[in-house]
Every structure is written in C-alpha cells, then in structure tokens.
Amino acid sequence: MFQIKTFNAIAPEGMNRFDKETYAINQSENPDGIILRSQKLHDYEFPESVLAVARAGAGTNNIPVDKCTEQGIVVFNTPGANANAVKELVIANLLLSVRPILQGAMWVQNLSGPDVEEQVEAHKKQFVGNELEGKKLGVIGLGAIGAMIANDAYRLGMEVIGYDPHVSVDTAWSISRRVKRAKEVSEIYNTCDFITVHVPLLEQTRHLISDKELSMMKPSAKLFNFSRGEIVDTEAVLKAVNDGYLAGFTTDFADERLLNNEKIVVLPHLGASTEEAEINCAKMAARTLKRFLETGVIKHSVNFPTVDMSFHSPYRITIVHNNIPNMLGKISSTIASADINIENMINRGRGDYAYTLVDINESNQQKIADVVAQLEAGEQIMRVRVIENTEITY
Incomplete structure (x- = not known):
C-alpha cells in the first residue's frame, strides 16, 4: 500500500487515479509520495519515506528542489498541462x-x-x-x-x-x-x-x-x-x-x-486559474507520480533525468546515485556476484546525480534483500528501491 499526502485541494479527477486497493490518501505522516499545488515546502522536513513530490503546475519555486535532490527525492511538475x-x-x-x-x-x-x-x-x-x-x-x-x-x-x-x-x-x-x-x-x-x-x-x-x-x-x-x-x-x-x-x-x-x-x-495570478487547467494539472501530476511509484519510471522531473524502460521482469531495482565513472560496473557486478541475472538495465545522468533501473530475473526475496543491502552500503549510492511486477503471476 502506497501512502500519498496532499497539500492544497487537488482536483478529484486527478486523485481518483489513485485506486483504493493500492493507495491510501492522507492516512500517514510518512508518505511515499506528495502531491501539491501552491503550498510552500521550504520549511517542511521531508520524512525518509518520501520518494517523490509532484506539483500540479509547471513552476516548482515552492519546493526546495536542491534539498530534495540531495535526499534522493524526485520532483515532478506538469509542463504544458496549464x-x-x-x-x-x-x-x-x-x-x-x-x-x-x-x-x-x-x-x-x-x-x-x-x-x-x-x-x-x-x-x-x-x-x-x-x-x-x-x-x-x-x-x-x-x-x-x-x-x-x-x-x-x-x-x-x-x-x-x-x-x-x-x-x-x-x-x-x-x-x-x-x-x-x-x-x-x-x-x-x-x-x-x-x-x-x-x-x-x-x-x-x-x-x-x-x-x-x-x-x-x-x-x-x-x-x-x-x-x-x-x-x-x-x-x-x-x-x-x-x-x-x-x-x-x-x-x-x-x-x-x-x-x-x-x-x-x-492581475491576481490568474494564469492557470481555470477549471480545465486545474483538472489537467491534477491528472498529469497523479499519473506521473503513480507511474514512478509503481514502475520507477521518471518523466517530467525537474531534478532527475528522464528514465523510461518497459517492465517485464519479476522485480526491478531502482538506484539513485552520484553521477561518477564506473557506477554501472559496480552496480552490475554487485548484482551478478549474488548469482542474479540482469535482464535489462538503463542509466541516465543529470548534473551531479544519476538514476539507474535494473530489471532482474529473480524471485528469491532473501537474495534480493542481500543485494539491496550491499548496494545501500555503497558510499556513492543515495537510495535503493525494489519494485515487484504485480502483473506477473508466479
């Protein structure tokens, strides 16, 4: 169950995209994702649980983007929706x-x-x-x-x-x-x-x-x-x-x-003040956040690169790390040393940080947990997450 926290009123057309079987809205102070409009978060202490922040709008000046990046939190916006x-x-x-x-x-x-x-x-x-x-x-x-x-x-x-x-x-x-x-x-x-x-x-x-x-x-x-x-x-x-x-x-x-x-x-900041724009922004923000939480795919982020890869393997490992030479080699060798087969892999960098998706043909929970622990121990790795492909029946 993913926990979502909202700031401001988000159009229901967007929030309805979070199905009740998989998502709980405003039921935890340790959310996985945050969705907001104009609320200022510069003084907000992000819990370690937060993986992403999605703004239903184009500008992100109300979000401490640099602080989020340092914590491995992906910040999304909705370019073009308004x-x-x-x-x-x-x-x-x-x-x-x-x-x-x-x-x-x-x-x-x-x-x-x-x-x-x-x-x-x-x-x-x-x-x-x-x-x-x-x-x-x-x-x-x-x-x-x-x-x-x-x-x-x-x-x-x-x-x-x-x-x-x-x-x-x-x-x-x-x-x-x-x-x-x-x-x-x-x-x-x-x-x-x-x-x-x-x-x-x-x-x-x-x-x-x-x-x-x-x-x-x-x-x-x-x-x-x-x-x-x-x-x-x-x-x-x-x-x-x-x-x-x-x-x-x-x-x-x-x-x-x-x-x-x-x-x-x-004018009193009327730029995006139409019912249609608010709905479009809410739908796009929810869709982007939902896809990231469920598949690790990043699109429309202001602080991390666009990373998109089809998800057909049993599990996917997502890794936020420093953008330095030989990180892919270290990641792949760590996984291979656990006798886990890598089926697909993609890496993109943006400035000082990079993001890697690794799809593995493995279902042994203990082996996966051991690999994650090894990756998290790396000095240049900021955040590691494992996503199960719920579309696959074992």
Whole structure:
C-alpha cells in the first residue's frame, strides 16, 4: 500500500487515479509520495519515506528542489498541462492593451436616461483603440506556453518573432514556420511593439529584464510577464514606465509597488486559474507520480533525468546515485556476484546525480534483500528501491 499526502485541494479527477486497493490518501505522516499545488515546502522536513513530490503546475519555486535532490527525492511538475489557460490569458491581455474594452463597458454602466443610445454615439470616440494586426510581438521562451502564444498571435495577424536558445525538438515541430526565430534576444528588445516572456525562474533568469533590456525597447513598447514575478526587475519597470520609455506593463504577479499606476495592469495570478487547467494539472501530476511509484519510471522531473524502460521482469531495482565513472560496473557486478541475472538495465545522468533501473530475473526475496543491502552500503549510492511486477503471476 502506497501512502500519498496532499497539500492544497487537488482536483478529484486527478486523485481518483489513485485506486483504493493500492493507495491510501492522507492516512500517514510518512508518505511515499506528495502531491501539491501552491503550498510552500521550504520549511517542511521531508520524512525518509518520501520518494517523490509532484506539483500540479509547471513552476516548482515552492519546493526546495536542491534539498530534495540531495535526499534522493524526485520532483515532478506538469509542463504544458496549464499552457492553454495561460495562453488565452496572455492573448486576452494583448487585446485589452490596445482596446479600452473594460473602460468603455464601465462607462456605459454609469449612463442613464431615455437617450442612452445617443449618448453612446456622441462620446464613444474617447474609447478608440488600436489593432493588433500588423504589429510585432516578441516571445521570449518558446516552451509549451510561448509556442502556443506565438502560433495564435500569428493567426491574429501579428508579425511574431521568438527567441529561445534551448527550444526542444517537440516544441520546434509545433511552432508555425511563419514565426521568425531571433538569433539574439536583443532583436526582440529593439524591434517589437509587444514583448511577452515565458521562461522558468532560475538563478540566471532572475531579473532577466532590467534596466539594460528596458532601455533597448521602443518607447511605445508594452511588456507582459505571465511567467514569474522575479523574471522582471520591478524597480526598473517602474522607472521605465514613469520616465516614459516603456508604454505599459502587464503582470500576473501582485506587487504593492506596481499598484495604482495607469500604465500598469496587475492581475491576481490568474494564469492557470481555470477549471480545465486545474483538472489537467491534477491528472498529469497523479499519473506521473503513480507511474514512478509503481514502475520507477521518471518523466517530467525537474531534478532527475528522464528514465523510461518497459517492465517485464519479476522485480526491478531502482538506484539513485552520484553521477561518477564506473557506477554501472559496480552496480552490475554487485548484482551478478549474488548469482542474479540482469535482464535489462538503463542509466541516465543529470548534473551531479544519476538514476539507474535494473530489471532482474529473480524471485528469491532473501537474495534480493542481500543485494539491496550491499548496494545501500555503497558510499556513492543515495537510495535503493525494489519494485515487484504485480502483473506477473508466479
């Protein structure tokens, strides 16, 4: 029986994937897996039992990823599950940034009298806006969200230019060939009427847009941040807007310094706040966590490599270890010395750590336990787990 602990309310469409015969939900303080949304875990003391943490969302800033890695805990996220929700919000705000739709709607509500129609026709000129068609949009970060925005903005008639030096093969195939790729990000800063940023928050992306980048933009440009608040330097944006060399800023991350400025729109973190996105994220997080616990397969992890191998043997040994030379030789020789046959094996590394799956044709519990003890005694091995293939009948 696997123990699962939840933080926050997780959509039932996701939690229902954990069958009651195999999983117990919130019945133990020593869980095998954790699933959460926005709960901050930086002060949480992870029990030794925890094998994995799955976040129902793309960002993992609320999870101490480095701490988890050191403890051999795999951290999962759900890239792309909320992409459509964020894309639609960005497109909506692009439209709102050029057409005073909300202002006009609120103005009409204050009208009265039998001549409302005449009043509207007489004063509607004050709400004249512009069109997006023919304007140039720069998209920084062509992941799941950025790629969708680039494609849809092009369909709205915009000229779209994207920048991402690390775009994946899958994403590259999904981006319209009519979206121009910038070789340098400065091309976006120098030429675009609208700039939207969609990159993860890392040490190297903190304040990715600051004084230098803002000074390169056209005074008529408008900047959008639906990625993470810290991606954009707030003080630099305030100075740019107030000094007139940035026309507008829209962000999904509330900051008191940005409030009550007519050139700045602050939203209450609505990016993934749709029923569909919450369900999609919950289903993907549950599916990923469930597969890892039952088979050891890692997919969509932010701290360990993707490792996927079909499971047809009686038992599988999973090993988290330091990424150093000859570890595979040591692992395989330890298993072979116990007269256990290795049927299949895969290893992948990521930075200082690596993950290995070893499928063995053995059902003797004592022999397996002895091998696990030997592996756990290795100085460079952090965590060893044995998974029984429940699909095999002995």
